[in-house]
Amino acid sequence: MGERPPTSRDLARLAGVSQATVSRVLTNHPRVSPDTRARVLQVLAETNYTPNALARAMKTGRTDTIGVFMTRVTSPFHAELLDEIGRLLSAAGLHMILWNIEHDPDESVAEMLQQRLVDGFLLTSATYDSKLHTAAVASGAPTVLLHRGIDDFDCDQVVGDNWQGAYDAGRYLVEAGHRDIGLVTLEHTGNSSRDRDLGFRAALADAGVTLKPRNVITTNVRHADGHAAAQKLLSRAKPPTAIYTITDLLAFGVLDGARARGVRVPDDLWVVGFDNTDLASWEAFDLTTVDQPIHAIVEAGIDLLRNRIADPTAETTIRQLPCKLVVRGSTAHTPPKPAGNHTT
Amino acid sequence: MGERPPTSRDLARLAGVSQATVSRVLTNHPRVSPDTRARVLQVLAETNYTPNALARAMKTGRTDTIGVFMTRVTSPFHAELLDEIGRLLSAAGLHMILWNIEHDPDESVAEMLQQRLVDGFLLTSATYDSKLHTAAVASGAPTVLLHRGIDDFDCDQVVGDNWQGAYDAGRYLVEAGHRDIGLVTLEHTGNSSRDRDLGFRAALADAGVTLKPRNVITTNVRHADGHAAAQKLLSRAKPPTAIYTITDLLAFGVLDGARARGVRVPDDLWVVGFDNTDLASWEAFDLTTVDQPIHAIVEAGIDLLRNRIADPTAETTIRQLPCKLVVRGSTAHTPPKPAGNHTT
DNA sequence: CTGGGCTATGAATACGTATACACAAGCGCG
């Protein structure tokens, strides 16, 4: 059982050729005569030989492995993103090493960049103050920012058009007649949270609807935070008639907060999220939300990364893909209800 | 930017020592004089040198990387499991290569086993008919089955005590007075689904409660499947007063199915799940469920794996950790309601 | 018939590190 695995040299001996020839056959080198190739393949089939990926990587300098940095894997959207990344990397014949930024401190991460363990990096959680993306690019490793971008940063990036998506969400609420609107948002730690916030505000401003400061709640990203935000907003005598959250997870919290208070959705309150996670389509939430084109984002990101690996000197590309509002039961298809009534 | 990264030989030249000495310093070899060690560390600090992980791995035969096989990353429980695996591997100084069984066909997976890209495997989704676990063990690679076990299979395994947990759930419902109980289950593709099914049946049998065949629905594992099962069970003239599902995700579907039909939980229907995912604690579901000790399972699994890597000939261990019923609002704290009434 | 180009292959080397081996210096003890 614990046998030393066969090497290309073993194969060569069995086939009566040199190790170099075996290597040539395995890498599809053109200069091999048909019958020696056949002989090697014959022996190959009889053995359970597999090339040692380490040795190959050391020689070629390519590992066919991509490092993926992600945070909060348990968050529904991230899980879907990860799933898609895994699917497409696998389809491209690439392995994935997954690092969780929360678990690994920045310093240890920087080391990995130089270890040549991976051919490139996919960063899905870039924030302004994390040193990760700067370290990655500074190290010269091929890197693509996925899903979360950074302005004025010379690095390939693929993101959804968060600003436009948020703007659409805001306009949708305004056009439905809402005037007293709540916003549950996050600190602007990166472009995506910033744009999902500012785009929404812009839509309201363009329509001449003022966003009351007390209706803006800046919080964290967990379900419980959305829940708490809802409690705060809905405990007022005259609560907002609609709440938009920067991310579905917060919207789920808001919906649950409303449920806990007996506030009916969408009769008494409209709720709009952002991400269109799978959960948003469940009856429990039935959430109107802005769809992010996960597949297209990941596909483009992997494309960009492979191109950069192939040609590190290429011009950097920043691609922004359109987002689309998906209307569900957390907002009414029927005309908007009259301004705020309180349902204790 | 695209500089060739410095090697230990570069370091040696700068420090005026041999490459072997540099290597000795980096691996904390005892036979190095304090001042040469200091000199090397001095140079090390001035350089941005990092050992080439590939070369090191090829020489030592250890990559400090673990291969993790998982399925359905977007499923809440799996995401939590993955998160915990990442956390604990990282804490142990190990990297994680993640493979999704759904994306990679069995054959290609088998190849990876021999590539020596990883030191060992963590299989979280073993099923009776997948060839993955047999291939892994046959290849001699250190392997641990996590979360899903296989009977009579000579391989380290760490699982929750699914049978006991399911039994507790069944007894809980029976003792609460339920007599007309629904079971939403899966094909017995592995020990865990089997035990979660049989343990529940045993509890009912021990209490003299018969499980009507028409109340048993064997389906798939998605939310929509639970939803459909609920529709089926609840459309009867005399629907069951309680439904137990083999996994939380199905319970969420059942709850949503009940919601869609206007069946009130827990007034008209009790629902019990299995896994105690984070979502189960959300108001939207507030699900009574059986808690799986994720942390303990992963911790024990990684321990076992590291031991096996250190000593491949050790006796195999199968560890079964207790599960515990967590009661929430999807079942009533108040006495059970009288037998089946229909709420169309 | 001969020489030049082409083809197929083997020998040798390099990737960057860890480690077995050799060896010089230092030291204690007879």
Next chain:
DNA sequence: CGCGCTTGTGTATACGTATTCATAGCCCAG
């Protein structure tokens, strides 16, 4: 004072593969 043991260091090698270089055979044109 010399012998054996310990200590610190350098030299050389091996891990398994891809690839360069050299070479032997071959074909064809002159």
